Amino acid sequence: PWILDSEATDHVSSSLQFFISYHIIDPVTVLDDHTRYTWTFFMRFKNETRMHIINFINLIENQFNTHIKTIRTNNGIEFSMHDFFNSKGIIHQTSCTETPQQNGIVERKHQHLLNVTRALLFHSGLPHIFWNFALLHATYLSNCIPTPFLQNTSPFNKLFGQPCDISVLKNFIASISTVTEPTSYAEVAKSDCWLKAMKAELDALQTNHTWTLVTLPPHKHAIGCRWIYKIKYNVDGSIERYKARLVAKGYTQMEGLDYLDTFSPVAKLTTVRLLLALASIFNWHLKQLDVNNAFLHGELHEEVYMHLPPGLHSTFPNQVCKLQRSIYGLKQASRQWFARLSSFLLRHGYHQSQSDHSLFLKFSGSSTTALLVYVDDVVLTGNNISEIQHITQFLDVTFKIKDLGDLKYFLGLEVARTKSGIHLSQRKYTLDILSDCGMLASCPVATPMDYSTRLSATTGTPLSDPSAYRRLIGRLIYLTTTRPDITHAVHHHYLPSFMLCVPSWAC
Template sequence: MFWVEALKTVTHLINRLPSQVLHMESPYFRLFAKQPSYDHLRIFGCVCVVHLPPHERHKLSAQSIRCAFLGYNMCQKGFVCYDPTLHHTRISRNAIFFENQHFFPVSSSTVVLPSFEQQFSDLHSVNSHFQPGIVYTRRSRPQSLSVAHPISDPTMLQMQSVAAPSVRRSSRVSVPPNRYGFPSSSSGNSISALTAALSKFDIPTCYSHAAKHDCWRQAMQEEIAALEANHTWDIEPCPPTIVPLGCKWVYSVKVRSDGSLDRYKARLVALGNNQEYGVNYEETFAPVAKMTTVRTILALAASSDWPLHQMNVKNAFLHGDLKECIYMKPPPGLFPSPTSHVCKLRRSLYGLKQAPRAWFDKFRTTLLQFSFRQSKYDTSLFLWKSDMGIVVLLVYVDDIVITGSDSALLGQLKTHLSESFHMKDLGSLTYFLGLEVHHSPSGISLNQHKYASDLVATAGLQGATSVDTPMELNVKFRKEEGDLLANPSLYRKLVGSLVYLTITRPDISFAVQQVSQFLQTPRHLHLAAVRRIIRYVQGNSTRLAAYSDADWAGCADTRRSITGWCVFLGDALISWKSKKQDRVSKSSTESEYRAMSLACSEIIWLRGLLAELDFF
C-alpha cells in the first residue's frame, strides 16, 4: 500500500550511509561537505502520535492523533505520517514515536532475504580506507531489536566495508533518444519499472522527477505532439531586444466520477505572470456557462425527452489564434541540448492571459459558421433552429453539452465539431463539472456524492455524528465573537467547497451564505458552524432513520397494542410494518418500548445488509 513511501525512505537512508564507491563517504557528505545527522531517523511503519495544528482542534477535542510513520519529506522539514481517519498523509515536526509498536499487523515469523545475509557477514572485514575517527551513532531505544548478528554496543553502529562485486560489461544495446529529447528507459531496468509502477498516483512537481517515469513521459510526448500538430509555434532565433517568456510542465491525473484513474495529464504552461499589459496582451475576459443555465437545459431535456450528449475539446486553448507577437523559451525536453532558439507562438497556450478569450473567440466563430446563434442572455449558450427541430449547445471552457429534438441533427453537429477541432465524444451526459447526472424513466437527477464525500474527508468528519439541520435555530454570528483561528486556510477551503456544493444542495444555501461572511477573519465559532453544515451534508443523503409508534390497548377484543414502524434510507422509504403486539402491555410506555424493540431489530439487520454492500 505504501511502496512509494518505502522507496523514498530507502533513498533517504542510502544517501546518508557510507558507500564503497565513494571511498566510504556518504552521498550527503559529497554534496554538502558535512556529515549527515542520524538523530531524526525512525523505524518505518511504527506508531507515532502527531500533534494537531490549532485550526484542527479545540479545547475539548483530542490534541493529537495516532498515525503511522512513513518517512521524511524532501521539500520541508517534518515527518511524513499516515492519518487513518483522513486517509492521507500529514507532514509534522511535532510527533512522538513508539518504535516498538507496528501500526499495521506484521507476521510473527522473521524472513531474511538471502541476498542480504552475505552482506551482513561481509561486515566483519574492515576497509583500511575507512577512518576510525568517524563513527555513526544513533540514540538508544527503549525496545530491544533482534538482528542477524549481535553488536557489542547497541548504541553504536560502526559502518564497515562490503566486498566489492565483480565488474561485468553490459551486453544491452543502447537505445538512441527519441526526437523529443525525453530520457528513454529499458524494459530490463527493474528499478525504473518499479518506480513507475509505484508512483502511479504520485504527481510530480518538476520535469526532472516526471521524466523518470514512463507514464509521465508518455503524457509529455502526447502534449508536445499535439502542440506541433497544431502548429502552435515556430522555432526561430530570439530577437536581441526580446525577453522570451518562460514555461513549465504541470502534471495531474484525471479521475472518473467513481474516483478511479482515467489518464495522466501533462500540460505545458507559459509563465503568463511575466506578461505586460499593452505589450503582449490586452483583453482577457472569456465567458463560461452559468449553473442556472445548465440546470435549465437539463430540465428542458428531461421534460421534452431529448437526448443529452457530452463532448470534450482536447487541448482547447491551443486552438485559439494569437494576435500579439509572443516569444517563449523552449519547453524542457523539446531539444536534447540547450539552444539559443526560441518558440514564436502562433496559437494560444495554457498560462497566457489571453488564452481563454482566444479559445472562446475561435469556438464562437466556428459555431456561427455552422449557422448557430449566440444567446444574448448567456453568451456560452448557442442555438440552432429550423423546421427540422432545435439544437442546443452549452460550452464551459472545453466541456460541451449538446441536446436537441432531433438525434440526426446532433450527429451532424458532432461530425462538424470533430472536423474543426480535436474532439473526444464522451457519449451520454453522466459527469459534468463535478456534477453526477443520472438518467431514469422518471427524469434526470443531479448530485455531487463524490464531491461531498471528499469534502467530509477534508474536514476530517468521516465518523462524526450527523445532524438534522445545517444551522442551529435562531443563531446569529458576529465578526468579533470568539477566538481567532490561527490558520484560516482550512476554513476558507471548506467554505469555498460548500459554495460549489450549493449547485445541487439549495437546502444549505442560507447556512453557507452566513459562514461565507467571515472569510477574512474567521473564528472558532464560525469553524464550528462550517463543520455542522458538513455533518448535515454527510448524514442527509445516506442517513438510515427509523420511526416507531404504538397505541395502547388498541384492540377492543384482546386489549393488545398495535405496533407501527418505518425505516428511511435518505429520503427513500425502504421498510415498514404494522402489527399487533403478542402480549398485553401494562402501560403506554411498555407498548412504546415494544414497538421500538421491533424497529431496532430491523435497523440492526439493515445496517448489516448495508455494511455487506460497502454502504456503511
C-alpha cells in the first residue's frame, strides 16, 4: 500500500493512478507551541477531524510519554469534541468568530506552508491535483529548517533532540523513466518493440506507394534519411505505443535538381479572426479537423532519389528509393501537400480566395461553407451542417483525418464559445512565455510598460547572444492577437528597435 509521507522514503510508479485516486478536500494542521513542530493530516470529509485529533493525542502519549494539557483551535464545528477533551482533562481554547489573530501562530504557519506549496507546484509544473503531496513536502521542509524562534535550531531538533538528516531530502519531483528514446538505428537494432514500430512505418509507406526501388542512374545523387523515435504515453503514464518515423535529410537536397519551389501558403491571422467573427455573428457551426500524416499525401514532380532506410534491405546491389510521394523532411513536402489538398477541394466545388490562398469557400443559394487550412490543421465553418459533414467524409476517405469536434484550440488561440459570443485567449501561450523567462512567480502590474523608462542602445553591455531577446519580441508580437493593450509597448515603443543591438539593461 502507498503511504502519504514527506519524501523520507522513495516511491516510484509508472502509473499515475496511485496519485490521482486521492480526493482530499481539506487538511488538518497540528502545531506544537513549544517545539513549533508541525503535523499535517488530510481528510475526505470534515467529520474525520475528530478521528485525526484522537489518533494524534494517542500518538503523543505513546511515542513521547507526555500528555497534552491545552489545545487551541478556531471556532469550527468540526472541533466540537467537549466530551473527549473533558475525559482527557484537556483545556480546549477557541478563537472568537472571524478573529483568526487569536490563533495567530498556526494561522501564520498556514501562510508559510501554502507559500512553499505554491512554489513547489510552480517549479515542478505539476497540476493542482498534486497539491496535497506538495503540502506534505512543505511540512517536512519547515520542520527541518532552523528558525529564530528556537534560537536558530529546527523544530525537528527541538522535538527529537537531534538534527534532521538532510541527506534523505530530495527534489519534490524528479523525472524518472525506465525507457529512453533512442537517437540512432544502432541503438534499436536488437529491440523488438522498436523493430515492430519501424516495420509498421515501412509497411505504411510501401502501402502508400511512397517509393519504388531502382538502381541509381548515372550522374544522379541520392539524399540520406534517418529514423526518429518517440514514445507515446497514456494519461496514466503507462506506455501507449512506440512510434518510429522515417524522415529525409532535406538539408542534402540540391536546389534546382531535387526541388524548385518550397513556398506553401498558410492561414493569415486576420482571416482566422474574420471567420470566427462571422461564425459568432451568424451562429455558424465551427469544427476542427487534423490530417494524419499530411506530408505523405503530396505527389512529387521532381526526380528525387533516397538511400535505403536503415532496416530495409534489397536483393539487388546499389539500389535506392525513387520517391513517388513526399515524406517528412523534404523541402517541398509542405508545398506538395497543399497542392494536393487544393486540387481536391477545387474538384468538390470550392473556390480558392484570392486574398488568402489558404481559405476555400463554397456557396450554394443561401448556403455558405468556409474551409481554412494551416498545414495539417483544418477549420470548417458555415451554415450548412450537411455540407460540412459531406466534405468531412470525403476528406476522411481520401486523406484519413481526425475529427476533433468543435473548435477549441487553433494556432495557439484558445477558443471558447458561449451565448454571448466567441472568446479568444492565449492563456497557455502566455504561461509558456512566462515559464521560459522564469517569471511565473512574478507579480502582475496594471500597465504594460513603465512610461518613465528610457532605453538606449548605448546603455549597458551588448548581449553576447541576442537570439533569446529576438525570440521573446516575436512571441510578444503574436500575443497582441488577444492582448491589444500591449500593442503600443511591443510594436511602437522601444523593444523592436533594438533587435540588431541588444544591451543588457538593468531596469
